[in-house]
Amino acid sequence: MKADIRVALVGNPNTGKSTLFNALTGLNQKIGNFPGVTVDKKTGICQLTDGRRAEIIDLPGTYSLYPKSKDESIVFSVLAEKGSELTPDLIIIILDATNLKRNLLLYTQVADLKIPVIIALNMMDMADKANISIDIDLLSRRLGVPVVPIAARQEKGIDELKQAINHANKIALQVDSIDVRTLAPALIADIEAETQTDNPYFALQLAHQHEHLKFLTTEQSNRIEELEKKHDFHSQKAQASETIARYNYINDVLYDTVQTPQTAHEESLSNKIDHILTHRVFGFIIFIGVLLFIFQSIFAWSEYPMSLIEDGFVWAEGILRGVLPEGPLADLLIDGVVAGLSGVLVFIPQIAILFAFISILEDTGYMSRVTFMMDKIMRKVGLNGKSVVPLIGGFACAVPSIMSTRTIENWKDRMITIMVTPLVACSARLPVYTLLIALVVPNKNVWWIFNLQGLALTGMYVLSLVSAVIVAFVMKFVLKARERGYFIMELPVYRMPRWRNVIFSMYERSKTFVLQAGKVIIAVSIILWVLSSYGPGNRFEKIEQTYSQPQYTKTMTPDSLARVISTEKLENSYAGVLGHVIEPVIKPIGFDWKIGIALITSFAAREVFVGTMATIYSVEGDADKIDSVQEKMRRAKNPETGQPVFTLAVAFSLMMFYAFAMQCASTVAVVYRETKNWRWPAAQFAYMTVLAYGMAFLVYHLLR
């Protein structure tokens, strides 16, 4: 359905822009991408009071039209491009009433583009509390645009805002703010002639930003570059004088429209909270407590829904088996597609829970304090204060953690965080570790209290964090920074979280994951299914023939016969063949071809290792029973030497391999989704594989 009017929502960060967007559009939202860039585009439909429909585009929060991040660079390009499918008919600029001065800077820039504007003056309730009095009518007359007071959290003023959209002018009536032409008179005149515009501020912005604007042709951009040289234009100097001129204008506007008392009440309360939360001792203790709580909750709260999802799929598989005629199609559907789907959906509880917490941390303002406290440490290793949350979340699952790196504005910091997060020991590695540790580490105590097995497991977790930090430190020197790093960041006033936003964020992130990463995971699952259920030539038929002979059918129970057949089939499948093929490569790290099969089948998800081991060693009964898998593995002997396969050296070599190798299709898919370039997941896969092989080799030869 087409909308009658297109409205762009613009504003500073922390002004309640997304709350207003949610209030205007409800569940009528869509997330896509701005054409050609990786920035999320949120659009929604707003039902106006006169029956018309407005399409609302939520533009990334920014303090100015001069971008400091990729997200921010979208704002000017959407507002300035004429006649595109995103060109707005109207701009709603949301301003924080408690901090009008800084907020008005962006307003004056946007207003000078001469698109019709409505001001939504948000946080009126907070301004009242802080005894800030604003003469709204006078402000509206001064600026020449409608000013609608709202309180987005309380959903106050939303209907009035919708009415203002109804009555919005088709032409821009705002008063000129500063005399833009005086900033660079000759250059502006030349660019106006060149691009056939009569808007001096648009021309000036082209001078500043032409390199990054997709709607300019290369010739236009080159021509503007020449004009800049001709007029000796210095972008930063011009920006500085523009900003000073704008603030002078803003001071004039605010002089008799806004009265602010000396100290605001809300801020002093926020200060008191800061005294505790950023205290040099309590601050860290509270932060560690918060992290532990999040970490625990992701594990504990997701356990039940995850087993529910798994059980649901087992039930569905059972139904499908009953309904579908036996054959390769049914197997493909059940063991390939449904199993792959289950592997995707099972992550939803963890993703939803992590994002609920992140959304609460951001909404309350605590996240920026975490960044504030951690910046110094994290900067030393090439990360950012904001990298802490993804890294800790990585202990549960790298997938939602990598999705959460979007809060990191600095490109280089974000990429390093994405690259090292999969090294952190995630929950899928746990079954592999517990199986192997129980196999080779004696269950006894040292120094009274420390259990050896527990120590080994703790060691694996500590190793993961240490390796992440070391790799980050190395990447700090490898990656080139795209922008100069800086840390000029607003510390917003503490607020209660908005539960509606929390729910939205849980829903959005889960949906994005399923739709984007899901495709890749299902494809990989199907390929792996084919590899492990088909074999070259007539090997499978031969196995069936062999075991249909009376010496087997008479002496073995049908159950154990079926197990032996599936073991034989797996060993003779393409995966088995591949296991033999890669054996020369993995022999130096102590693995035989059977372990090779497990490496191949667990390529998409680490936890599959245990199940494959169960099949390879024909474990009786439930494959989930780790004890029986372990017993079989313990008894496994090398046919050539007669020695046990799983020695201390092999088991630890395997653990090293699983600690460092990128055995997770979901992570690969999500890294692609977040970076929009196959080079990143490929580089990550390569460095992790090399590291895994090297560490396994080292450990195997040290322990042998």
Next chain:
Amino acid sequence: MTLEDLAVGQTGVVKEFTDLEMSVKLMEMGCLPGETITIARIAPLGDPIAIHVSGYQLSLRRFEASTIILQ
């Protein structure tokens, strides 16, 4: 004297900047010449710092604070 030299609770008025690129960002965030700045707190590890400026709280690294010259 620069902003970096102030202790917690002390106040200064911005005079000028030593770094053009940084000044553009700082001015957009409301740190303008003539504006009064109070040091609100220092991060537990000594860097960054938090300041009160034009009615809100801003955090910046010590290096960035050292580019702001006070009156």
